[in-house]
Each structure stands twice: as structure tokens, then as C-alpha cells.
Amino acid sequence: MIISIASGKGGTGKTTVATNLAFSLENSVQLMDCDVEEPNSHLFLNPVFHDKDPVIAPVPLVDENKCTYCRKCMEICRFGAIAVAGETVITFPELCHSCGGCTVICPEDAITESPRELGYIEKGKSGHISFLQGYLKIGQVMSPPIIKKIRTYAEKDTVNIIDAPPGTSCPVIAAMKGADFVLLVTEPTPFGLNDLILAVEAVKTLDIPCGIVINRAGMGNDDVKQYAEKEGVPVLMEIPFDKEIARVYANGGLIVDHIPEYREKFITLFDRIKELSLQGVNTK
Amino acid sequence: MKELVILSGKGGTGKTSLTAAFAFFSKSMVLCDADVDAADLHLLMEPVVQQKADFKGGNEAIINPELCTGCGLCIELCRFSAIFEDTFEVDPMECEGCGVCYDLCPEGAIDFPEKTCGQWYISDTRYGPMVHAGLGIAEENSGRLVALVREEARKIVHKEKTELILTDGPPGIGCPVIASISQANAVLVVAEPSVSGVHDLKRVGELAEHFKIPAMVCVNKCDLNPEKTKMIRDAAEENNYTYVGEIPFDKNFIESMILKKSIIETGESSDAGVAVKKIWDNVMEHPAMKLERLV
Numbered sequence: 001m002i003i004s005i006a007s008g009k010g011g012t013g014k015t016t017v018a019t020n021l022a023f024s025l026e027n028s029v030q031l032m033d034c035d036v037e038e039p040n041s042h043l044f045l046n047p048v049f050h051d052k053d054p055v056i057a058p059v060p061l062v063d064e065n066k067c068t069y070c071r072k073c074m075e076i077c078r079f080g081a082i083a084v085a086g087e088t089v090i091t092f093p094e095l096c097h098s099c100g101g102c103t104v105i106c107p108e109d110a111i112t113e114s115p116r117e118l119g120y121i122e123k124g125k126s127g128h129i130s131f132l133q134g135y136l137k138i139g140q141v142m143s144p145p146i147i148k149k150i151r152t153y154a155e156k157d158t159v160n161i162i163d164a165p166p167g168t169s170c171p172v173i174a175a176m177k178g179a180d181f182v183l184l185v186t187e188p189t190p191f192g193l194n195d196l197i198l199a200v201e202a203v204k205t206l207d208i209p210c211g212i213v214i215n216r217a218g219m220g221n222d223d224v225k226q227y228a229e230k231e232g233v234p235v236l237m238e239i240p241f242d243k244e245i246a247r248v249y250a251n252g253g254l255i256v257d258h259i260p261e262y263r264e265k266f267i268t269l270f271d272r273i274k275e276l277s278l279q280g281v282n283t284k
Numbered sequence: 285m286k287e288l289v290i291l292s293g294k295g296g297t298g299k300t301s302l303t304a305a306f307a308f309f310s311k312s313m314v315l316c317d318a319d320v321d322a323a324d325l326h327l328l329m330e331p332v333v334q335q336k337a338d339f340k341g342g343n344e345a346i347i348n349p350e351l352c353t354g355c356g357l358c359i360e361l362c363r364f365s366a367i368f369e370d371t372f373e374v375d376p377m378e379c380e381g382c383g384v385c386y387d388l389c390p391e392g393a394i395d396f397p398e399k400t401c402g403q404w405y406i407s408d409t410r411y412g413p414m415v416h417a418g419l420g421i422a423e424e425n426s427g428r429l430v431a432l433v434r435e436e437a438r439k440i441v442h443k444e445k446t447e448l449i450l451t452d453g454p455p456g457i458g459c460p461v462i463a464s465i466s467q468a469n470a471v472l473v474v475a476e477p478s479v480s481g482v483h484d485l486k487r488v489g490e491l492a493e494h495f496k497i498p499a500m501v502c503v504n505k506c507d508l509n510p511e512k513t514k515m516i517r518d519a520a521e522e523n524n525y526t527y528v529g530e531i532p533f534d535k536n537f538i539e540s541m542i543l544k545k546s547i548i549e550t551g552e553s554s555d556a557g558v559a560v561k562k563i564w565d566n567v568m569e570h571p572a573m574k575l576e577r578l579v
Contacts, residue, residue, distance in 0.1 A: 008322050010295010010455040015480065037456035038293050038487060040480040078343070078383050099382030100363050138487065139494045141427065141459035166295040166455050167321035170424040173377060190541055191300065195322040201421045205377075220538055250509040252479035 002160045003273055004179035006203075008195030010166035013185045013215035013239065016249055018163040019044040020256050022129050024266035028158045031126075033133035034147045034175040035165040036119060043252050047131035049124035055134065055146045058113035059093040060102050066110035073102035073111060094141065119146045123153070130158070147174040159270075168195075168202045176203065181277040182210040183236070189220040193227060200233060200283060209282045211273065216241040233283060234276070237269045285441045285577050287434075287449040287468045288567065289318070289497075293488030295455035297476040298504040301537055303452040304328040304546035305560045306567075307411040313448040315409065316437040317416035318464040320402065320429045325452045328544055331407030331414045339417065339432065341401025341425035342381040345374045351393035358385035358394065377422065401425055404433055406440070413440050427463035430454070434464065457491045465491075470498040470572040472528070472563075477503055477512035485516055489523055498572040499525040502563050506530035528566035531559040 005018045015033075019041050022031040033041040060073070060082055071084045081096035082089065093116050103111045119136040132153055134146040143165070151174075154160045164175035176182050182203045186196040196212070203210045212228050212235045219241035228235050239245065239255075248258045256263040276282060288306075290299045303325060307315055317325040345366075347358070352372050359367045362385055366378035386396035401424070404417035415437045419426050437449045451468070454460040465471055471492050475485045485501065492499040501520040506513040513530060520527040534556030540547045551557045567573060 009324070010292075010322075011476070012296060035456075037458045037461075038480075038484045040294070040483060043479040043483060076384065076387055078381060097380055097382060098363060099380060099384050100361070101382055101384040101387070104361060104384065104388065136458055138457065138490045139462070141462055143458045167426075168421055169321045169419055169426045169460075170422075171458070172321075173422050177377065187296075189538060190327045190544070191324045194324055194327055198322055198421065205422045221542055246508060250478035250512055 001277070002154055002162065002179040003181045003183060004162040004164055004176045005183045005185060006164040006172060006176055006199055007166055007185045008168055008199035009186065009192055012187050012192060015040045015044065015163055016215065016255065017183065017185050017213055018161050020254050020262065021266050021270060022161050023254050024256050024263045025159060025270060029128065029161065030130040030132065030155055030158050031161045031163065032150050032153065033163045034150055035163055036134035036136045036143050036146045037165060039133045039135060041163050042131070042133055044254055045126040045129060045131060047124035047126035049122045051123040052120055054120045055118045055149050056115040057096070057098040057118050057142065057145055058100070059096045059098065059116045060091050060111050061114040062089045062091065063110045063112070064089065066108045068108055070107065072105045072107065076101040076105045094139070118142050121146065121150055143171045144174040147171055168198045172202065173206070176208065177206055179208055181273050182208050183213060183273065184210055185213045185215055186224055187216045187219060188214055188222070188224045190223070193224050196224060197227065200231060204283050207281050209276050209280055211236040211276060213237045213239065215239045231283065236272050237265060285438070285449070286447060286573055286575070287451060287577065288573065289451040289453045289465050289468045289471045290474060291453040291461065291465070291471050291488055292455055292474045293457060293484030294476060294480055297474045297481065298537070299474050300324045300328065300452050301541065301547060302474055302560065303450055305548045306450055306564055308546050308548040309561065309564045310448055310450060312446050313412055313450050314437045314440045314446050315412065315414040316433055316449055316451040317414070318430045318433060318451050318460065319454040320417045320419045320426050320433065321454060321460065323416055323418060326416055328541065328546055329409040329411070329414055330544060331405070331409050331416065333405045333407045335406040337404055338400045339402040339404055339429050340398050341423060341428060342399060343383060343396045344376055344379050344381060344399045345383070345385050346395045346397065347372050347374055348393045348395060351391050353391055355390065358389055361385055361388060402429055404429065404436065406436060415440070427459040430460045430463035457487050461491065462495070465495055465497050467577065468497055469575060469577060470500060470570060472500045472502065472567055473525070475501055475503050475516045477506055477509040477516060479512070482512060482515050482519065485519060489525055498570070500528045500567060500570060501525045502528050503530040505533040507532045526570055529559060529563040531556050531563070
């Protein structure tokens with residue numbers, strides 16, 4: 001089973017929910033931190049890492065001895081990653097999407113590919129939790145290939161929990177697509193609601209059942225609840241706006257460790273998710 | 285012309301609230317919402333749209349079943365596994381828009397139309413013009429849309445002889461963030477005093493350094509964890525990021541958001557209001573903010 005934890009707005013508590021949920025479950029569980037720009041789950045679970053693999057994307061390598069400067073490579077490239085000016089070929093690896101078009105179109109077989117490192121994946125263990133996370137290298141733009149690579153490690157008879165990046169564009173879709181359930185974490189404020197609506201729309205395009213966790217409940221107004229009711233998306237859990245919880249979080253602690261009754265709440269949350277994912281798509 | 289980009293690495297630290305407050309202090313500026321994925325600045329600024337346009341974010345392959353002979357070359361060529369092997373249909377969610385299948389299909393059976401990936405707007409607000417956008421749900425190319433809204437903001441600045449662009453940046457350190465900082469005078473990172481806040485400041489700081497953009501740092505909700513606030517202050521000093529101040533936790537922040545106002549409009553003399561003003565003054569005193577940029 002794959003549960004993807006997303007939000008639209010950043011800083012609503014995705015990582016808090018992902019780590020506390022993983023820690024509460026007694027099942028075989030794997031946490032996959034797919035927020036590869038700013039992965040934070042490891043700060044709360046302190047895993048011991050045993051493997052680190054680079055994520056590689058192929059980029060063009062031009063043999064200028066063979067090149068006739070026919071410009072076909074430049075014409076096929078939609079990303080501006082290869083340019084021919086007079087008798088010079090320049091490549092811009094950071095713009096390359098690794099589509100391979102230039103290597104196929106070159107009539108002289110002058111283009112091969114060399115590896116470029118987009119980032120890396122680390123694998124480890126935190127108690128009974130299998131832990132995976134990705135890091136995008138500073139200055140690189142292509143996060144979806146790293147997310148997709150992490151997802152290849154999803155295991156069949158395990159609860160796979162994905163900590164997704166914020167937003168609603170391609171990296172988020174890469175972290176939600178094919179999940180059995182999407183859990184959307186929001187806060188009861190106008191920003192939280194605005195971005196929750198975007199996130200629910202994104203989930204709808206993927207036909208995945210979803211539910212909401214309201215974090216910092218009591219902080220703002222009731223608009224999120226009204227929206228959830230209108231849309232028919234169930235609110236599965238509320239975490240109150242509470243100084244003690246904020247303090248535990250700021251120090252890198254788990255709520256379930258410091259306030260034990262929360263363990264039961266997270267187990268109940270998981271049971272609801274299991275139930276709802278079996279019922280299928282629930283958005284209108 | 286000058287541009288300040290408000291960033292954070294970690295989401296939800298207060299970028300948008302701070303941008304709205306700065307808009308109040310600036311005498312002559314254009315607002316730019318570069319968080320096109322999950323834009324929120326309009327909720328505080330209540331923009332009145334003056335001009336609206338589609339964002340053409342790329343092309344998408346579509347296979348014409350009438351012409352397709354099922355030779356399978358496109359499936360072989362597609363590095364994104366975007367073509368279903370049984371039906372020869374393109375999965376729009378996976379199509380990268382590279383056009384390789386379109387260019388190489390021996391039957392010319394593939395179309396490659398331009399697609400609309402969102403909208404962008406030029407609006408009036410009570411503080412001045414604002415350029416903002418909405419990326420379509422589940423669309424790509426957010427970096428290109430960010431570049432576009434910043435370009436439009438520059439055009440307004442040149443036309444109106446405005447002094448400053450205030451850009452509300454996206455979270456993270458990836459594609460849209462990189463698109464939001466090139467050619468800016470400086471970035472202001474809004475950090476949160478938590479283990480995540482400390483970790484994420486390091487990454488966004490490295491990104492600014494990588495692109496040689498001067499970085500300033502402030503801490504929001506500093507009193508929630510004085511020890512982590514100190515860690516951020518120390519990290520700023522160690523890395524030569526100018527530490528421009530800290531804002532105490534203040535319920536006014538949330539209340540102003542619910543009233544669709546900036547913190548300055550609802551509580552200029554509140555602790556947070558005073559702290560924000562001090563940060564603004566420090567930011568504008570930074571040497572990088574004294575330079576005029578040509579583009």
C-alpha cells in the first residue's frame with residue numbers, strides 16, 4: 001500500500017504527519033521522503049543510512065571530429081540544451097531533459113551520452129521503519145527523476161508512506177501518482193484553504209481517494225471544514241494549535257513519543273485510510 | 285531598478301505575509317508573485333485584474349489513430365514511457381514535451397500542439413501594480429512561468445520608472461526557485477526556528493551562493509525556540525548572510541491574514557509590526573539593495 005502525504009501549501013505539517021504515522025504503525029512500514037529539495041523527515045526519525053546511490057541523467061556528448069555542424073540536434077531540442085554556432089557546438093547540461101532526441105537525429109553518429117548527477121538517494125533504517133530519501137543537488141532543476149527513482153523502491157507488502165513536496169506541479173504529481181491514498185495536510189487559514197483546493201483538484205486528475213488532516217486546528221477559522229464538507233472529502237484527523245506540540249516539533253521530536261495518546265490517534269488515522277482506499281475515489 | 289526576492293527553502297515560514305508588509309513600506313514598487321504553483325499573495329492584496337493572458341508552457345504529443353500503423357517506433361524512442369503500448373495513446377501526465385516522437389514518426393501520425401499551462405495577470409492593488417499567475421493543475425514548466433511573470437514586472441518598472449520589484453518566491457530550491465532569483469539584487473530568506481528550518485536555510489543559502497546572489501536572513505516566530513533562532517543567527521554569520529532581524533510570534537499575523545490585510549495594516553505598532561519595519565529598514569540598507577540593475 002502507498003500513502004502519499006501532500007499539501008499544496010508548504011509548512012502545514014506533511015513531515016509531522018508522515019513521521020508520526022510511520023512511527024506509530026506496528027506493520028512493516030517504509031517512509032520515502034520525496035521532498036527532494038528540502039527533505040526533513042530524517043531530522044525526526046534519525047535513520048542510520050547504509051546506502052547512497054547517485055541519480056544520473058544522460059546528457060549529450062558531442063564528438064566534434066565527426067560533427068558536420070548540420071544543426072539537426074539544435075532543431076530537435078525543445079529545451080535549448082544544445083546550440084550550434086558556426087563551427088562550434090555548445091551543450092547546456094542543466095537545461096537537458098535527457099530525451100535522447102539529439103543522439104537519435106544526428107546523421108553522423110557524433111552524439112553519445114555522458115552521465116550528469118542530478119542528486120542522490122539514501123537508504124537506511126530507523127527502528128522498524130525502512131527509510132529512503134532523495135536530495136536534489138544544489139543548482140539542479142530536475143527533481144521528478146529523483147522522486148521517480150525513490151518510488152521504484154516501494155515494496156508490495158509494506159505500508160509505503162511518501163512525504164511529498166509542496167505545490168501542485170510536476171514534482172508533486174510524481175510523488176502522488178499511483179498512490180492508493182493521498183492524505184492532504186492543511187491549516188485552517190485562508191492560505192491553507194486556497195492551497196488545499198488546488199491540491200484536491202490535483203488529486204482529482206489522478207483519480208485517487210483522499211482525506212484531510214487539519215493541523216494547528218483552532219488557529220484560524222472554519223472555512224477549511226466547510227469546504228471539506230461541501231467537496232465530500234473527509235477530515236480524518238485534527239492536530240490542535242498547541243505550544244507543546246510546536247515545541248516538540250521545533251526540537252526534532254515526535255508527537256507520539258512525547259504525548260503518548262497520539263499513537264492511538266495515528267493508528268486510527270491509518271485504519272480510516274485503509275478503509276477509504278478500499279472504497280475507492282471519493283472526490284466529487 | 286532593484287529586485288528583492290523573498291525565499292525560505294522550507295514552506296510556510298511567512299514569505300507571503302512579509303512580502304505584503306513590505307509592500308506597505310515601499311513607496312514605489314511592483315509586486316510579483318513567483319509562487320505560481322500555490323500562489324497566496326493575491327489573498328492579501330485583493331488584486332483587480334487589468335490584463336490577463338494564457339501561458340503557453342510547451343507542447344504535447346497526440347497520436348492520430350487514423351494514421352498510426354502501430355509500428356512502435358514512438359514507444360521505443362520515448363524516454364518517459366508516456367505512450368501506452370496497447371493503445372498507442374499518449375499519457376499527457378507523463379509527456380515531457382520533447383517532440384522526439386513527433387519528429388521521427390515515419391507516418392507523420394503525431395500532432396504536437398502548443399498547450400495552455402496556466403494564466404498570468406497584471407493587476408492593480410492598493411499598493412501598486414502586481415504581476416501574478418496560476419499554473420494549471422498538475423502542469424509543468426513552472427520555471428518558465430516564473431521567468432515570464434518576472435519579465436512582465438520588469439516591463440512595468442521600465443515603463444513606470446518604479447524603483448523596486450518585490451518578488452514573493454516559491455518554497456524549495458529547485459526549478460521555480462532558480463527561475464525566481466536570477467538577476468535579482470538580493471534574496472531575503474525567512475527562516476523558522478526548528479530543526480527543519482535550520483536544515484532548509486542551509487540548502488537555500490547554498491543555492492543563493494551558487495548563483496552569486498547576496499543573501500539576507502530573518503527569523504519568524506523567533507521566540508518559539510530561542511536556541512534554534514540562535515543557531516540560525518550563527519549560521520548566517522558563519523556563511524556571510526546578513527542577519528536582518530527577527531519577528532516574535534504574534535497572533536496578529538494570523539488575524540491579519542483572515543482579514544485579508546498585511547500585518548502592518550492591522551497592527552503597525554504590535555511587536556511583530558515593529559519587528560517587520562526594522563527588518564525592512566535593514567534590508568534596504570544592505571549594499572546589494574543600493575545597486576541599480578539594468579535588466
